[in-house]
Amino acid sequence: MTKIARRGLGRLGLAAGAAATLGGGAARAQTPTTLKVIWMGWPDNQVNPLMEWFEKRNPSIKLAVEKIPFNQIFQTIEVRLQARNADPDIFICDSPLTASYGARGHLMDLTPHLDASRFAKSALAASTYDGKLASAPFGSSMQVMFYNKALFKEAGVAPPPADVAQRWTWEKTVEAARKLTDAAKGQWGYAFEQSERPYQLLPLGQSLGGVALSPDGFKATGFIDSPAFVEAYTWMQRLYTDWKVSPQGQFDPNIPVEMFGNGKIAMLVAGTFSVATLQQRFPNLDFGVAPIPYFEKGKPVTPTGAWHFAINPRTRNQAQTLTFLNDFMTEELHSLWFKLRPYPPVLKSIWDSEKATFDTDMWRIVRHELDNTALPRPATPGFREYEDLVRVALRDIQTGADVKTALSGAAQRIDREMQKYR
Amino acid sequence: MVSFRVPLWIPAAFLAPALLGLLVFRLGPILIALVGGFTGTTLRGDTVYVGLRNYADLAEDPTFWSSIRVTLLFNLIVNPFQICCAMGLALLVLRPTRGVALFRAAYLLPMTVSIALTSVIWSILLEPSVGPVNGLLRALGLPPQPFFRSENQSLATLILVCTWKGAGYWMIFLLAGLLAIPRELHEAAAIDGAGSWQRFLRITLPLMRRPLAFVLVADTAINFLLFAPVYVITHGGPAGSTALLMFEAYQAAFAFLNHGRSLAISTVILAIIGVIAVLELRLFRAAHERAE
Structure with a gap:
C-alpha cells in the first residue's frame, strides 16, 4: 500500500514513465492500476491490514490511501469532490452525509452491486438516497459509558451498573462526577468523547423530547433551539462552567480517550471502538462499561450512524473500484475489520459468526441500544452545513456562551443554508 | 562614455517568470473572484449568473457584518502593534555589539516556522486545561487563563500569536531602513545637543517613512488575509x-458549498485592502512631501 498518495503517485508516475520509455506498450499493460482512496485517519494498525489484505488478493490493483484525521476529513473530502474530477476513486463517508453527496452527484449508484439482504436495516436506511443504495455500509456505531474502577473505589462511589434496566440518570452521573473530580490532581469526573459533535450531543436534547430538525429536513429554527435542547445544553454547559467536572475545550476526540486511559477522567461516554484503543494502549487499566445515562424526566436516547464508503461516479477505474467494493463487502474483510476496530457490524452474518465475542456487558448493552434507544442523525441533504453550524454553537456553549442565543443563531444560519436544497 | 543597447528580450526574459507567477497566482485568482462573485453554483455543480444576489445576501447577513467588525478591529490593533514591535526589535539589534547576530537570528526564527505549524504549536502551548503556559502560570501562583477559549481573550491572543510570528520578519525590512540612515546625521544632531529621543523623532522616524510605508501596506494586506x-x-x-x-x-465555499458567496466575500476583502492601502500610502506620502 502506498501511504501518501502524492508521493506514491509520483513514484508510480516515474515507474510508468520508465516502463513506457523502455518497454513500450507491453510494459505499460503490466503496470498495476492505482486507486486513490481517502480513508479515515484511524491508527495505522486499524487501517493498513485492510488495505494490505485487498492488495494481496488483487496484485493488479494498488491502493494510494490518504488517511485524514477526523477533524479535517470532511473538509478534505469536500474540497476534493468539488473539483468534480476523477480524484479520489473511493472515499470514506459519514452515513448522514450520503444525502448531501448524493444530491450533488458525488455518488455512484451501488444498487446493482450490493446484496441488500445481507445488511442491517438501519445501515441500509443510512445508505439509501433517492431510492438507491448510494454508499456502502462499513460499520455502525454505538456509544457506552466507560468508567475507571480504581477511581470509583478510591472515591468510595458505587459504579454505574451494566444492566440497562438500572441505567443511571444524568443527575446521578453529575453527583458521582463531582465526587470523582479532584482539581489538584487534574482528575475529572466525567467527559464526552466528542464534546462538540452533534453525533454525541444531539441525544441529550432528544432525551428530553427535542427534535433536532424539521421532519422535511430543511428547518432548524424551532427545533434545535427548542426548550428541550436549550435545557439539555444548559445542563451540558454546567458540566464545564459550574460544576467543573469535565475538561473544557478538549475537542479532539482522541484526547479524552487518552485522559481516561491515563486515569485523568473517571467516566467517559465513548464509542465501542475505544475498547480496542484502551486495551492496546493501557493494558493495566481496569475499566467497566455501563449504558449511556438519560435525564430523569426524559427517556434514554443513544447516538448511532456509521462509516460508509462511496465511489466517485467520475472514476476512470470503474472495474477496479467495483472489485474494491465487492472485496470490502465480504464477510472475511468485515470480520477482520471488526477485530481491528470494533464498531457494531453492519453485516448481519457477523453478529452470528462472532457470537462469543458479543457475549460481554458492552455488546449486550450495544444490542439493546441499537434495538431500542438508538436515533440516527437527521436525514437531510444539508447535513454538512447543519453539522458544522451546530458544532460551532456547541463549542461556544461549552465555553460559556448564552445557550439560547447560540442555538438560535445556529438555527437561523442553518435555515439560510438549507434554502439551496429546497 | 561606452554605451551599449540591450535587446528588449533580455529584460523581458528575466521578468517573465515573475510576471507569469503574478498572472497565475495573483491577477488570475483576482479576476476569478471578481467574476465569480456574480455567479452561483447549482447542486450539480453548474455555474449560473446571479447578478448582485451574493452581495445583497451579504448586506443582509448579520454574520457577515459581525465578521467585518472583527476583521477591522483585528487589523486596527494588529498592524500598528506588529510594526511597533518590529521597530522596537530593529532598534534593539541595530548597534553592532557582541552577539547581536544571535539576537537578529532569534527574532527572525518564528518566520521560518509555517503559519499552520505556528498555529498548532500555540494551540498546544495555550491549551487551557493541560497547556504548558497555564502550567507555568499555576506554578507562579497566578490564575490560569482561557486564552483562545474565551470570547474576551481570543482575539487578543490571536493578535499576540500573529505578532510573535510576524514582528521578526518586518524587523528585517525596518532594520535595512535604519542601517541606510547616514550615521553623520545622528552625530551632527548629537553635537548640536539633541538627546536620543529627539534624534529618534526628528531624524530616524522621518527617514524611515518609506520603509514604514512599505511594511504597513504589506502587513495590512497579509493580516487581512489571515486564515490558518x-x-x-x-x-x-x-x-x-x-x-x-x-x-x-x-x-462559505467548503462548509456551506456556496462558491458565489465565498468569492463575493473575497472581493469585499480585496476592496477593503485596496482602500486601506491607498489611504496608508497617502498618509505617508503627504507626510513625506511635507518633510521636503
Missing part, C-alpha cells in the same frame, strides 16, 4: 469573536 490560525485553533469562535473574513470565505 483561525482554521486550526478557533474555527471563528468562541461566539464569532475570531471569525475573520477569510475564514468566512472559506466556510
